[in-house]
Amino acid sequence: MAPPTGKRVKGVQIFRPFVYGTTAKPFDEKTNPKPPGVPDDHTHSWTVFVKGIDDVDITYWLRRVQFKLHESIPNHVRMIEGEKGKPFELHETGWGEFEIAIKLYYVPESSEKPQTLYHHLRLHPYGRTEEEKEDMRLNGGEVISWAYEEQIFNEPYEPFYEILTSGAMPPSFSSSSSGGPSANKSGAAGSKPPSGGKSKEKDGQVKMVRSEGGVLERSAMIPLTNRPGQPFSVETEQVEIKKLQEALVKVEKMLSKTKEEVAAKEKRLKELKESAGK
Structure with missing residues (x-):
């Protein structure tokens, strides 16, 4: 981390959206053949990454990313240096799921300490319902486990502020x-x-x-609509908000029904007590 330069821009908070996660696919002779030299017990190829929303370049604020894999993997701590216009990513093969520590190192002008994220590698279809799991199986077996995140910079130093807001x-x-x-x-x-x-x-x-x-390139915006390979957008946000609103209605109905049942039981209990006291 470089020593602080300049003053902090007081009262300012800047955020930059990005995506991190993993994509995995089982080996298959036709669609995903196993490369030579891969151990026999390895069942999947997978990629872990950090990249900008809509594949926008983020190397102007993110300098390098460290991926800490399972200790059984050779050279399990990998450092990926930023290349303009490219995601921070590494490709591997394996058979088991585990938690990956993702450490973000910012550009020297930021004078910010590295931050760590954690992500669970998914190799097998998952979801809240069997339908969601089946959708993954029908998608060529590709298992996508991505997370949307917003990097927040509170009162950045003046040189870094200029970088973040230069357009x-x-x-x-x-x-x-x-x-x-x-x-x-x-x-x-x-x-x-x-x-x-x-x-x-x-x-x-x-x-x-x-x-x-x-x-x-240096916008805090997210896409308006979904596109292939870009699942995070305003459209996605609106769909999730609608789901939450529908769930809230269901919860309120359940609460109302529970209150009625409790009131009926309390009334019945009162009647029994009065009957027993006579």
Whole structure:
């Protein structure tokens, strides 16, 4: 962790959404053949990862990720360095489920201590109902166990605040028309805007505009709708809220019914006591 530089931006809280978890698939001669050298008792291939929502780059605030696997796995502590535009991930094979410790290391400008998350590797279909388990079996046996999380930075130091809020476009992005020479690959004149956004020119300035359902490179937004491989969105949130509301209605009906039953039993008990006292 780098020594603090500058002052903290008081009264400010910034969050950045991301996804972490595992994806596993059983070995199958046709769809997922076992690679040479894999032990005979290994039944699945699996991946553990940390990445941005909608595959948005998060390496501007997250420098590296450490994955601590089961001690029976050779080299069970792995450090993955950030590569711009790529998720932090590692691929393995195995036969058993276990808890993975995921340690997040932030960029030096943050002066923040590493934080640790824990995730249970899922190799077999799971769910609240048999229908949910069956859906996984029908999906080629692929078991997806992902979690949505929001990284919160309370009163970040000024240099880190500038990094977090500098916008989707790199500082070198020019408002010149396409066809000009590129100053660099990440955002010069004539280059494409970051994934999830599109450029719009107004009064000689090129600004990023959020595309429908997409997010900007350094945005705290989440997609509006679900897309293949991207299960977290505003649409998902609304579906979960609806489920919670429906569950609340059921719970209230159950409570009301229980209160009526208790009242009836108390009334009956009172009648029996009065009858016994005569």
